[in-house]
Amino acid sequence: MKGWMGKFRALFLLGSLSLILSGCGVDKVSALKPEGYGAELLYDLMILSIAIMIFVFIVVMAIYTFVLIRYRQKKGQEDYIPKQTEGNKMLEIIWTVIPIILLLVLAVPTVTAVFDLAEESxxxxxxxxxxxxxxxxxxxxxxxxxxxxxxxxxxxxxxxxxxxxxxxxxxxxxxxxxxxxxxxxxxxxxxxxxxxxxxxxxxxxxxxxxxxxxxxxxxxxxxxxxxxxxxxxxxxxxxxxxxxxxxxxxxxxxxxxxxxxxxxxxxxxxxxxxxxxxxxxxxxxxxxxxxxxxxxxxxxxxxxxxxxxxxxxxxxxxxxxxxxxxxxxxxxxxxxxxxxxxxxxxx
Amino acid sequence: MSNEDILNPKQMPHEPEKATLEGKNKFVGFWFFLGGETVLFASLFGTYLALNDSTAGGPGTEELFGLELVFVMTMLLLTSSLTSVYAMYHMKNNNFSKMMVWLGVTVALGLCFLGFEIYEFYHYIHEYEFTFRSSALGSAFYTLVGFHGGHVLFGLLWIMTLMGRNAKRGLNLYNAPKFYIASLYWHFIDVVWVFIFTVVYLMGKVG
Amino acid sequence: MSTAVAQKKGFGAFMWDYLTTVDHKKIAHLYLVAGGLFFLLGGLEAMIIRIQLIKPDNEFISAGLYNEMITMHGTTMIFLAAMPLLFALMNAVVPLQIGARDVAFPFLNSLGFWLFFFGGVILNCSWFMGGAPDAGWTAYAPLSTTSPSHGVDFYVMGLQISGAGTLIGGINFLVTIVNMRAPGMSYMRMPLFTWTIFVTSTLILFAFPALTVGLFLMMFDRMFGSVFFDVAAGGNVIIWEHLFWIFGHPEVYILILPVFGVFSEVFATFSKKRLFGYSAMVFATVLIGFLGFMVWAHHMFTTGMGPVANSIFAVTTMAIAVPTGIKIFNWLFTMWGGAIRMTTAMLWSVAFIPTFTIGGMTGVMLAAAAADYQYHDTYFVVAHFHYVIVGGVVFGIFAALHYWWPKMFGKVLNEKLGKWAFWPFFIGFHLTFFIQHFLGLMGMPRRYWKFLDGQGLETGNLISTIGAFFMALGVIIFVWNIIYTHMKEPKASADPFDGRTLEWSIPSPPPFYNFKQTPLVRGLDALWIEKSEGKKAMTPAEPLGDIHMPYGSIIPFVMSLGLFIAGFGFIYQVDNPVWLSLVFIGMGITLGSMFVRSVKDDLGYHIHKEDLEKGDGQL
CATH class of the missing domain: 2.60.40.420 (Cupredoxins -  blue copper proteins)
Known part of the structure; x- marks a missing residue:
């Protein structure tokens, strides 16, 4: 999320998420209507994590939908035997590394917030x-x-x-x-x-x-x-x-x-x-x-x-x-x- | 391998405890079981360490423990571990009577240990009014050491049952694994005691 | 007259057969029936909870009874429904998948079942004996240690006894998988379901003793006056939380890993493709199992462990998302390029992917320790773990039952009814639980008997309750499907789904000795390899010979019955020492049967080669 385009998109996504979520709940009761330092900090963390998760979910669902539509067994092809692939190194590395990066993006503000909120008098x-x-x-x-x-x-x-x-x-x-x-x-x-x-x-x-x-x-x-x-x-x-x-x-x-x-x-x-x-x-x-x-x-x-x-x-x-x-x-x-x-x- | 072969082997194989599939299963299974037991005792140790200062105004570990008695107990149990090794050595050499003798010595040492432990508990309860209910330390101490004592008792009953059951018929491929895992259990009890000696008594005395 | 007597005798013999059986396939039936009944019971409790929460300030049930409901719902579903149903699958499938004739310890297998069963019965006896446990399934001290009724005592004894059964089962499957694999089946040729059971059994072995100790401490505090959790005498209530979660978190993986295995089998079979990235899947399974022990304290972020501990456990917890993600993508790419057949088993598996992805994502959100200060103990958490446990484990069990039903009972479950059961359950599930994420964030803590008017929680709770009724409908249709199938459907073939693993190489249901000749395994998906080379059956690894089989025994039943009796003695000796007599009688029965088992040789018997050849035509 370093480039300006990325930044813009991320901000846009975060903003619209905030808008949707803050419609939830009643004032002075809901964690989605923060009116305190801690609640606001946590609300931001929540929005960040939801944004990351929605990104992951969209990727998964895109592949999922494609696979389920494209690779259904068609009528008359009951005897077709697909190629028995063992795996793919490149793909497997990609879906190991990208989640690690995403988690780091989440882990850093998490740890910061944990220490911030642990402050004592x-x-x-x-x-x-x-x-x-x-x-x-x-x-x-x-x-x-x-x-x-x-x-x-x-x-x-x-x-x-x-x-x-x-x-x-x-x-x-x-x-x-x-x-x-x-x-x-x-x-x-x-x-x-x-x-x-x-x-x-x-x-x-x-x-x-x-x-x-x-x-x-x-x-x-x-x-x-x-x-x-x-x-x-x-x-x-x-x-x-x-x-x-x-x-x-x-x-x-x-x-x-x-x-x-x-x-x-x-x-x-x-x-x-x-x-x-x-x-x-x-x-x-x-x-x-x-x-x-x-x-x-x-x-x-x-x-x-x-x-x-x-x-x-x-x-x-x-x-x-x-x-x-x-x-x-x-x-x-x-x-x-x-x-x-x-x-x-x-x- | 038919049942006849198992009960009357023509000759003892090198590792009689693992010669049959059943024996092999017992052997592997028992090692796994000891893994679980390790977690059990680790949890008890953890609990004890969390509560070893919680005397609730009663006596603490430094005041209670005397290392002399515990040292004797440690020696008894360590020796019994050694004698059970001798027993297994004779089992592998198909020398049934010597195996029984050494197992007998093991049981005798275990009984002495248990006797001392009972005396020790009695001493704490009557001299110091340090009981299972008097403080969290008391609860944790009697639970940890008592669990170990319970294991010793169970091990003794187990070995004695095996000795009694097989006294007349000698070694075979059916009971060799049974003797072997009983001795494994005995070693495990011994190792746990070494930790109890260190964590509870030594650290309790030195602070 | 004579027919009635014959039937009666038949029923008696049938019961005796199941009481004494040591056959893993019959023990699977026992687990399935017992677990299924407890599942229905837990479901009923869930419905009562949802009805209580249908509107604000509802008085459908009292506050005390509500706490009993939530406690029993959680405890029943985890220990008495999900676990035994998974044990049913393990028993039914694992020995067949590795080409074994039985498990390593058939006697212990039976003992494990009866311990679980009697533990479950003790726990549920509490309903009729002065009230069920009411301190939540987590039973945090000192609420649990000071709870006035005998409820928590029943919880302690019930879980202790059934936990012992689970531990025995875990060891049994470990040894079975280590020692009993057919020739040629190396570890890296084991079907993924077997792999997940292997890792699960390891988790059981190392996690359950922590619960055992926790339960002992609680038992001593409640029944024998010790003071582990009594702060006035120096006790510390946080010890329980640690012990419980050192067990409790691996328990989550104990539940989920087997169904990961199920899905791996189902996706491969119904896409007609080899599992994508098999070795990565194995690695991910082992890694999840390992990390499962490093994260227990993420259940305790608000306990007050301090920022350092919270941060460490947050990061280790997040790390688990990586191997889990690997699995999701591997499943997707197993289907990629395949020929997908949308059977009911596949439908449940396909539905699992988005559901579990959501559950996993909320899991990562919860792992963000600071944010958990908001989520913790709210309906957000309730939603999260139902997405994982229902969307993962229950979907997986349904998939597995549809997939392996022919192997267990010899009939393929009706497909049409299967799909009719799926849709209301699936829709109802999301109706019930999706909205609960928001209820939690809007400020509704979990385990609330009542929510008040004017907090914006009315609509969400109403929707959730409606969803629960849809789920109930789905379950009813599924039960009907079982009855229908066994009345109307024809006998299944050995390999109705074009399977890939060894269990499909033998008849449905298999003969009691499973494999007449032990098969020779030449690679992953052993049967598929033979089929793709045009062969109809596995190549045997041995000539036809005598088969060694164990005898059945009633001792496991008696041994468990002894503990059952002793359990009541322990519970009631607090009121009157006379009850101690029950403890002695019960323990006497148990130790006595152990003694009998010790001194009586049990060498089993052999089925002779000639009999096997004779029976050939019928098999």
């Missing part, structure tokens, strides 16, 4: 987040900021955010297709790292990509990409959030009490202490309940009463409180909005 000032997966939710601890949250991961646009991944139980895999690739979260000492660098603001779909139990398919989360200023704001709001703050309405106050008696042993509000269940500090700002349902009071109630009906196999006990109490807890949780910066800001 070298600066204390970087944003570093510990990601912990558990059946079937995600915990995010902002290193050095004393912020803990779950399910919605806030990051600033245009900055590299370094993630350290581990798991509290079985192996999961952290994947935000539109921003970056995925990496497994392992239990024990096998910690992994990756980084996110979003190029657009928005709310991105993240999911678990390693079979982790019955509700594997429901272990969704969101990455909320906001402007750097909004991110600063969010950080300071979260740090200043007062877990003890009294809710405004009577119902919510009652809800707080019920929550403290029944739920606090697992669910933390504020960054301390760490609970075994999702951190609920900014629950009122969440995009979804349990990662999959609209954040309405009814849905929250339904979840509190029987979480296993919605996410089979999760460890939250059912019917800790009655229906009326669940409503009050929902009321309390929905007003937990410590920050002005919400998913709506990410547009």
């Amino acid at each position: 070298s600066d204390e000032a970087d944003i570093r987040i510990d990601v912990t997966s558990a059946q079937f939710w995600w915990q995010f601890d902002y290193a050095g900021e004393e912020i803990s949250t779950s399910q919605d991961l806030y990051i600033p646009k245009g900055e590299r955010v370094y993630l350290t991944m581990k798991s509290a139980d079985v192996i999961h895999s952290f994947w935000v297709p539109s921003i970056a690739g995925k990496i497994d979260t392992n239990p024990g000492d096998n910690e992994n790292t990756m980084y996110l660098e979003a190029t657009e603001e928005g709310v991105y779909w993240g999911q678990c990509a390693e079979l982790c139990g019955p509700s594997h398919s429901l272990m969704d989360f969101r990455v909320v990409v906001v402007s750097p200023e909004e991110y600063e704001q969010w950080v300071s709001d979260m740090q200043n959030a007062d877990p003890e703050a009294e809710p405004e309405t009577q119902v919510a106050q009652e809800g707080k009490e019920i929550f403290e008696n029944n739920c606090l042993s697992c669910h933390a509000i504020g960054s301390q202490p760490k609970g075994v269940g999702p951190n609920l500090t900014n629950f009122g700002d969440r995009t979804k309940v349990a990662g999959i349902m609209e954040p309405t009071k009814d849905n929250i109630k339904q979840w509190i009463l029987n979480p296993n009906e919605i996410k089979p196999g999760n460890t939250m006990p059912a019917n800790l409180v009655d229906e009326e109490e669940a409503g009050k807890v929902a009321e309390y949780l929905m007003q937990l909005k410590p920050s002005e910066v919400t998913p709506e800001s990410a547009q």
